[in-house]
Amino acid sequence: MSMIAAFYNGKSILITGATGFMGKVLMEKLFRTSPDLKVIYILVRPKAGQTTQQRVFQILNSKLFEKVKEVCPNVHEKIRAVYADLNQNDFAISKEDMQELLSCTNVVFHCAATVRFDDHLRHAVQLNVTATQQLLLMASQMPKLEAFIHISTAFSNCNLTHIDEVIYPCPVEPKQIIDSMEWLDDAIIDEITPKLIGDRPNTYTYTKALGEMVVHQESGNMNIAIIRPSIVGATWQEPFPGWVDNLNGPSGLIIAAGKGFLRSIRATPMAVADLIPVDTVVNLTLAVGWYTAVHRPKSTLIYHCTSGNLNPCNWGKMGFQVLATFEKVPLERAFRRPNADFTTNTITSQYWNAVSHRAPAIIYDFYLRLTGRKPRMTKVMNRLLRNVSMLEYFVNRSWEWSTYNTEMLMSELSPEDQRVFNFDVRQLNWLEYIENYVLGVKKYLLKEDMAGIPEAKQHLKRLRNIHYLFNTALFLIAWRLLIARSQMARNVWFFIVSFCYKFLSYFRASSTLKV
Ligand SMILES: CCCCCCCCCCCCCCCCCCCCCC(=O)SCCNC(=O)CCNC(=O)[C@H](O)C(C)(C)COP(=O)(O)OP(=O)(O)OC[C@H]1O[C@@H](n2cnc3c(N)ncnc32)[C@H](O)[C@@H]1OP(=O)(O)O
Ligand SMILES: NC(=O)C1=CN([C@@H]2O[C@H](COP(=O)(O)OP(=O)(O)OC[C@H]3O[C@@H](n4cnc5c(N)ncnc54)[C@H](OP(=O)(O)O)[C@@H]3O)[C@@H](O)[C@H]2O)C=CC1
Structure with a gap:
């Protein structure tokens, strides 16, 4: 039997961010491979008119959890949704819930974060730094804690080109930043944000770097590890290929391209597209949880979960395969025919934005006006182009991440664990993966029926x-x-x-x- 799966059986596990993209896949895999685990506590807030219970019910009844229900029919009893808001003091967790969490938890997976690139610094610090600090404080009061796994990002140090599995300090201490957010007003924060983030592109990468520093400083004598995934994409194999449920990373752009809204992008075709499937990240995370608890490394180990140095793919190849898949399986009701022009030149890019994006939107709005409808395409297009410009930083550069710890861990696993918790990205066939990704976007994200392909x-x-x-x-x-x-x-x-x-x-x- 798999040693990792056996380790999680009988355990009480706490997950933050369980309602997010990665959190859901993490829960699914845990239930499927360790159905005898004791309980998974998830910190959930009510959202979009749904109570915490309703949100959990929806997740458990989704397609992602179909296999789990066969292996672990009492999954509903093993999941405990704890009302929590990570933006508030003590996460607004009730005393009784807090008592239970502190006394029972064996393993913590901290996935919650704001992943928005344009978030206000105050909010990004609150969630990615202060909440991490508070969670560590909670963890330090857990007598049964065996491991604390923090999910960061490979881009927390994207201001460097070669990144090792170490913590790189930021010029200003996280504690000072946390304190200053309490008394500075929004206008001053806006003014100092560019100076604080320095040569990083956004508040997200900056606050994730601060979050890592906090983990490092507050680790005490806990067994802690940090995982740094690169651009997390749809599932590769598990529970089935191509599952994705949000617009982050490439997914939003794949839809924009498939619908013919986005036909050209300022991107370097030869730059490495460091994508990593979400199930690969989850397999590594679970293996790290086991290794950290059982082998108790002397210091906090950092694991890069990236693909570029082991099995590189570039944006040009990705764009080509996305288009090739749309030839066979187009999206419904496209605005224009899909196309993928990559240009590195800013002037050419602006030209294509005017001719290929803005002009058709204006013409379409004119047509809507003529037919007595409300024009909307120009607004949609402006928003899309603004969003794309925020991602451009990541598609015009290549990074090199060393993966010594990740490779060391792989060699520590038994053949059975290497199979069940496979995170060897060298086995990934990119063309097949991208095709499944595109199909997944159509099926699971847009919920389009395959019967509509001829139309x-x-x-x-x-x-x-x-x-x-x-x-x-x-x-x-x-x-x-x-x-x-x-x-x-x-x-x-x-x-x-x-x-x-x-x-x-x-x-x-x-x-x-x-x-
Ligand atoms: C020619 C073309 C060819 C193409 C060919 C094919 C492709 C090949 C090329 C591919 C290149 C890929 C490059 C990837 C680079 C990624 C690098 C990541 C590196 C770091 C990785 C990480 O470590 S970090 C995790 C990633 N982090 C993000 O990737 C957040 C980004 N993003 C935001 O920072 C905000 O999104 C931003 C943008 C501010 C907009 O902000 P915004 O305000 O304009 O728009 P919103 O997002 O608010 O939403 C607008 C409407 O979408 C709804 N919606 C929003 N999100 C939703 C969700 N998740 N699920 C469901 N629906 C969602 C929402 O409900 C709104 O709907 P409504 O309008 O009806 O309310
Ligand atoms: N996706 C990617 O490409 C990458 C992600 N990562 C990291 O992986 C982790 C997970 O990311 P991902 O799953 O993609 O992100 P999602 O945005 O899908 O999920 C974020 C999770 O955090 C929760 N959360 C946010 N704010 C609060 C709050 N105030 N109180 C309680 N919960 C909150 C969300 O809950 P709710 O559902 O209520 O909003 C959600 O469950 C993050 O740490 C991210 O930095 C790293 C590299 C790449």
Whole structure:
């Protein structure tokens, strides 16, 4: 039997961020491989009109958990949703719940975070730094704690090009930042944010780096490990390929490309696309939890969960495969035919933004107005282009992450564990993975029916015809305007017309002779 799976049986596990993308896959795998675990406590807040219980019910009844229900039919009894808001003092957890968490928890997985790149520094610090500090304080009062696993990001030090599995200190201590957020007003925070984040692109990467420092400083005598995944994508194999349920990372752009909204991007085709499937991250996380608890390394180990140095893929290859998949399996009701132009030049990129993105949106809004409907495409397009510009930093650079600890861990696993908790990204076939990713986006994220593919293909044919018709009309109008104004254009026009006339006359004459 798998040693890792056996380790989690009988354990009480606390997960933050369990309602998120990674948290759900982590829970699913735990229940599936260790159905005899004692309980999983999850810290959940009510959201979008749903109570914490309703949210858990929805997760357990989703497609992702179908296999779990076969292996662990009493999964509902083994999950304990604890009302908590990580933005509040003591997470607003009730005294009784807190008592239970402190006295029972064996392993903590800290996944919760704000992953928005444009979050206000105050909010990003609260969630990614202060909440981490508070959770560590809680963990230090857990007598049965065996391991605390913190999920960070491989991009916490994206200001460097070569990144080792070590903590890189930030110039200002996290404690000072936490304190200053309490008394500085928003206007001053806005002013100092660019100075604080320095050469990092956003508040997300900066606060995740601060979060790592906090973990390092507050680790005390706990067994702690940090995992740094790169760009987390849809599942590779488990529980089934291509599962994804949010728009973060490439998923949003894949939809924008498939729907024909986004046809060109400022990206370096040869830059490494350091994607990592979410099930690979989860397998590594569970293996690290086991290793940290059982082998108790002397210091906090950091594990890079990246693909670039072991099995690199680049953005060009990814874009090509995304388009190839959309040829076979298009999305429904596309705005335009999908296309993927990568350009590294800012001026070219602005040109394509104007011609290929903004102009069609304006024309479509004009059409909506004419037909008595509310124009909306320009607004959608502006928002999309703003969002894309925030991701550009990551698609125009390559990073090198060392993976000594991750490789060491792989060699420590038994063959059975290497199979059940596979995080060897060298076995990943990118073309197959990307194809499944695109299909997953269509099925699980957009909830489109595969039966609609013929209609979607028909729709793309209509769009192609409209495109040809539109281009021909545009050319004729431009030409007509030109010959009305320029003698040279008129001469060229007469030359072409008389040439065509002579050509046709010659053919008519020769066919008459043959008869
Ligand atoms: C020619 C083209 C060809 C293409 C070809 C094919 C592709 C190949 C190329 C691929 C290149 C890939 C590059 C990836 C680089 C990633 C690097 C990551 C590195 C770091 C990794 C990490 O370590 S970090 C985790 C990742 N972190 C994010 O990746 C957050 C980003 N993102 C935000 O920072 C905010 O998103 C941002 C953007 C501010 C917008 O902000 P925004 O305000 O404009 O828009 P919102 O997000 O609020 O939402 C707008 C509407 O989407 C709804 N919605 C929002 N999120 C939702 C969710 N999760 N699930 C369901 N629905 C969601 C929402 O409900 C709104 O709906 P409604 O309008 O109806 O209310
Ligand atoms: N996705 C990616 O590409 C990458 C992610 N990571 C890291 O992995 C971890 C998980 O990311 P991912 O699953 O993608 O992120 P998601 O945004 O999908 O999930 C974030 C989780 O945090 C919870 N959360 C946020 N704010 C609060 C709050 N105030 N109180 C309680 N819970 C809260 C969310 O709960 P709710 O559902 O209520 O909003 C959600 O469960 C993060 O630490 C992230 O930094 C690292 C590298 C890449």
